[in-house]
Amino acid sequence: MKQVDAVVFDIGNVLLPWAPEAMYDRVVGPARREAFFASVPIMEMNEKVDLGLDIHEMSRGLAADYPDWAAEIHMWADRWIETICPPITQTVNHLRRLKADGVPVLALSNFGDSTFDLVEAQHDFLTLFDLRFISARVGMIKPDPAFYALLEEQSGFDPATLFFIDDRAENIVAASARGWQTHHFADPDALGPHLRELGLSGDGG
Numbered sequence: 776m777k778q779v780d781a782v783v784f785d786i787g788n789v790l791l792p793w794a795p796e797a798m799y800d801r802v803v804g805p806a807r808r809e810a811f812f813a814s815v816p817i818m819e820m821n822e823k824v825d826l827g828l829d830i831h832e833m834s835r836g837l838a839a840d841y842p843d844w845a846a847e848i849h850m851w852a853d854r855w856i857e858t859i860c861p862p863i864t865q866t867v868n869h870l871r872r873l874k875a876d877g878v879p880v881l882a883l884s885n886f887g888d889s890t891f892d893l894v895e896a897q898h899d900f901l902t903l904f905d906l907r908f909i910s911a912r913v914g915m916i917k918p919d920p921a922f923y924a925l926l927e928e929q930s931g932f933d934p935a936t937l938f939f940i941d942d943r944a945e946n947i948v949a950a951s952a953r954g955w956q957t958h959h960f961a962d963p964d965a966l967g968p969h970l971r972e973l974g975l976s977g978d979g980g
Contacts, residue, residue, distance in 0.1 A: 777956060779973050780936035781879035783926065785917075786886060786901070788942040789960050790867055791894060792860035795851070802854070803847060811847045821851070824887040827911040830855065856893045865963040866940075867900050869970060874903045878975060882907040883926055883939070885916045906930055917941070918949035927953070938973060940966065 787793040799808035811817070820837050824830045834852040838845040873880050882904045884891075888911040895901045908926050915922040927934050934954040941947055942960045950957050958969050 777973065778936050779878075779938045779956065779975060781881055781905075781930065781932050781938070782873055782970075782975065783881045783883050783937055783939040783950075783955070784866075784870060784904075785939075785941040785943075785946065785960070786882055786884040786894075789863065789940055790870065790900070791862055791898065793858055794860050795858040797860070798854065798857045799847070799850070802850065807847075811844055815841050815844050815848060817848065817851060821887075822885075822916065824890070825885040825910045825916050827888060827914050830887055830889060855890055856897075859894055859897075862898060862900070863963050866960075866966060869966060870900055870903060873970075873975060876975075879905045879930075879932075881905060881926065881930060881937075882909070883917065883922070883941075884908070885910040887911045917943070917946040920949060920953065923950060923953050923955070938975070 784790060796808060796812070799811065803811070815837065817837070820833050824833055830852045834848050838848040841848060870880060880903060882901075886909050888909070891909050891911070906926075906929065908922070908929075910916040910922065913922070913925060915925065917923075927937075935956070937955045938958070939947070939950045939955045940958045940960050941950070944959060947957045947959045956973075958966060960966065
């Protein structure tokens with residue numbers, strides 16, 4: 776059995792589902808949403824927010840460039856919290872159990888500064904982490920190797936003893952390249968058996 780000294784969680788789509796498409800479908804309808812995402816570089820804007828730029832300033836600038844889509848662009852900032860779905864119960868239960876068992880738990884997540892404040896205000900489990908590495912607050916995003924290196928340096932853990940849970944393949948590849956143990960998160964029911972194999976946690980429920 777490989778040694779694990781700390782568990783590193785991604786947040787979006789591991790603990791909290793992020794579904795901007797669902798919010799737009801509900802508000803403007805699927806056809807308008809599809810045209811919006813095809814016409815406006817909204818995801819590129821969001822990446823800049825994850826790097827630390829202000830979401831409202833970014834949306835104002837993008838709306839000036841795409842005036843026909845101004846309402847939808849401002850919606851990204853003004854109604855962002857509606858893009859977050861209810862927590863993934865199984866994963867949250869694993870986080871709570873690991874914390875209760877004394878296993879160090881860390882967060883490594885691409886997230887905006889003000890948007891992280893919004894979700895933290897609604898979800899107390901985000902305060903459980905021993906250390907949180909939020910991209911906007913350090914100016915780096917996954918899968919930049921420097922972001923992973925920052926966690927290693929500031930946490931002091933041997934990379935080979937870190938167990939990382941993330942939903943994006945490119946982020947998993949970057950962690951594996953540094954010697955981290957990994958779990959590519961797709962099915963909430965698959966995480967529990969992997970944790971048990973490592974001797975970490977019982978059933979997350």
